[in-house]
Every structure is written in structure tokens, then in C-alpha cells.
Amino acid sequence: SSGINAELLLRPGEIILWLCVLARIQLEVYQLCMRGAKKYFSNFWNNVDVLICVLMIVAFAIRFWNCTLAVDISRIAIIEDETQLITVTPEELVEGFKTSTMTSIYLYSITQVFVFFRVMNFLDVMSVIGPLQLAVKKMLSDVAKLLVLLVIILLGFVCAILCIARCYRKVKGTQY
Numbered sequence: 001s002s003g004i005n006a007e008l009l010l011r012p013g014e015i016i017l018w019l020c021v022l023a024r025i026q027l028e029v030y031q032l033c034m035r036g037a038k039k040y041f042s043n044f045w046n047n048v049d050v051l052i053c054v055l056m057i058v059a060f061a062i063r064f065w066n067c068t069l070a071v072d073i074s075r076i077a078i079i080e081d082e083t084q085l086i087t088v089t090p091e092e093l094v095e096g097f098k099t100s101t102m103t104s105i106y107l108y109s110i111t112q113v114f115v116f117f118r119v120m121n122f123l124d125v126m127s128v129i130g131p132l133q134l135a136v137k138k139m140l141s142d143v144a145k146l147l148v149l150l151v152i153i154l155l156g157f158v159c160a161i162l163c164i165a166r167c168y169r170k171v172k173g174t175q176y
Contacts, residue, residue, distance in 0.1 A: 021057075063101075
């Protein structure tokens with residue numbers, strides 16, 4: 001019972017996060033009204049901002065639902081067909097709370113990945129970090145090209161080895 005009560009509490013950091021999210025939603029709605037839907041959604045980063053807001057709203061809805069569930073954890077009775085009484089044990093209820101809490105934490109985490117990429121976009125404008133970030137992007141692009149070449153060469157060697165192995169098996173008459 002005490003484990004659930006601790007998970008139900010909204011912490012001050014979470015309240016501050018939600019104030020920031022509400023301000024961000026207000027800003028996005030303002031931009032949408034000022035630019036119009038077609039122009040607003042033509043920008044990739046506006047789509048990312050909308051995705052961030054939607055994920056945060058879903059995470060908050062799950063978290064809020066978790067907080068408003070029954071406070072009395074000892075027993076919950078569900079009447080089915082008005083004749084059969086099914087009781088949910090506290091352990092089952094605790095498991096439900098933990099599952100929904102973890103779901104909201106996962107959504108918060110996924111959202112933070114998108115927020116990270118959004119912040120990286122803002123760093124392009126800074127005079128010191130911007131050029132360094134562009135150099136890192138170029139290096140990552142070069143590394144990706146190198147990995148593609150490595151995979152192509154590796155696939156060529158794998159195909160050659162498989163052909164040699166088939167020929168060897170036919171000559172020797174062995175089975176693998």
C-alpha cells in the first residue's frame with residue numbers, strides 16, 4: 001500500500017515540467033494560428049514539436065489516470081452480472097499501478113530523445129558550438145558511408161566463402 005502511495009504523488013519536478021509543457025503547447029498553438037496549418041506543418045521541426053507535445057499529453061494522461069485510481073488498496077470488488085463477485089487482490093492492483101507508471105516513464109523517456117534532437121537544432125545558431133556541431137555531423141556522415149562500404153565488402157567475402165564451402169562440400173561429399 002505504501003509503495004503505491006509513493007508512486008501516486010506528483011513530485012515538484014513533474015509539476016514544473018508540466019508548466020513548461022503547457023507554455024510550449026501555448027506557443028505551438030500561437031505559431032499555428034499565426035502561420036496557418038499548411039505553412040506551420042511544412043516545417044519539419046514544427047512536426048517534431050507537435051509530436052513532443054502529443055507524447056507528453058499521453059504520458060500525463062496515463063500518469064493522471066494512475067493518480068486518480070482508487071486510494072483504498074486493500075480490496076476492490078467488481079460486480080459482474082450482479083451475481084458473481086470478483087475481488088482484485090492488492091498484489092494485482094499494485095502490479096497495475098506499476099505497469100501504468102512504467103508506461104508513462106517510457107513515454108517521458110521517448111519524448112526526451114525528441115527534445116534532445118530539438119535542442120541540438122537550436123545549437124546550430126550558436127557561434128562556438130554551431131561549427132563544432134556541423135563538423136560532428138559531417139564526420140558522422142563520413143562514418144556512415146564507411147560503414148556502408150564495410151558492409152558491402154563483408155557481404156562480398158561472405159558470398160565468396162559460401163561458394164567455396166559449397167564447392168568443398170560437393171568435392172569431399174561431406175555434410176555440415
